[in-house]
Amino acid sequence: MDNWNMEKALELFSKLITGESVSAKDNTDLYEEYNSNMEMYNIFGSMIDKLNLTLYQHKEALYITAGEKNKVFGYTNEELRKMLGLKVNKELYTCYFIIYNIITLFYKDSSSYTFQEYIKIEDVLRSVDGSLSSIISKLDVIAKNELEENSFNAIAVLWEELPLTHSNELVVNTRAYKGSKLGYIKIVFNFLKDQNLFIEVEERYYANDRFKALIENYFEDFRGRLYEIMSEGGLN
Template structure:
């Protein structure tokens, strides 16, 4: 129990646990069946999910986890947003970022890096395709209204909010590039991305979460995007 609690403490505070850092805990988890079972039981009871990727361990909050996850209100405050449609816009941008890096589980290959213009093109294309097929894709009025609201918000936004290139690298919700920057900043703050000269590289934590997400929690948005963009 003591080792399981120590492992939990390290992971929940963002420390690395791998065959190179906190390696004693990593080896204990992989070799001690009792600790493995105790830790697994803790994860289930706390609605957390453990992922193992490239000899390292990562945890993430399960769906509807109000203790270790974020509510919509908390996320709006973190991102400087006022209403849910702005938050859903950021969700949609983040989902496009994910699909740019990782298409599916068949190859387990990742894009090396992406830039804001890659995301801009992806969001433009996926929203346009989905909205044009809403009557076929959506299952209810709520889904239809949600995508219409996002599409209208995106359509009304200018590409940039300033002629000053330095200003346009900042996170403002008054332009498309500004929204993309908000999404990138959030992913960086969550220790999922590294930014180098406006290029965004996914770290192993991001890859672990996304690779397993595509296996376990693709959900309804994945279905809609697949039907709207691929068909």
């Protein structure tokens, strides 16, 4: 194995895993090596496969993300609960469901490759209300097992009990409380901004290129059981 190619593969990995931009504009030499040097490409591909990572290429830029159940480079449920200020998994699953609705608002499927320019909090509120109501109405048909049924029922009960806003909330500012529907959405928005996936301009939220790469490849490669449920509920 060529030591130079190994060093370049390690350098590329180091840049991406620490959040540096590797594209046609930034760290151009590494980006060009990845696209033109087959040996370096194969070494890097083998590295991320073994580390359970996924590489996305979007608009002449490379992005890396943790694979499913990656406990080293990803987050556990416990870690995410702490980051989001949540106590129990049903609260976390509600946030997951909100994130899924955000994804579908930006990008419906892979047939058009067209992204919504921006979304607002009220768009997500309507989407979560509508999609959850549709799923619950068909849950006895859609759910494959008791665990799925109980999980969605728990989310639905939590969401239904929440008021639209909370008296202590500052929804339009940076603080967010889990005492209301808008509070949960704001918690998720803040998390996505902290993860460098969102750009906020005057209460409009734009997906940056990294988030677009993740969304596009989600529909191409993963989708998963939640996608099946949403589709069976007539929501995709």
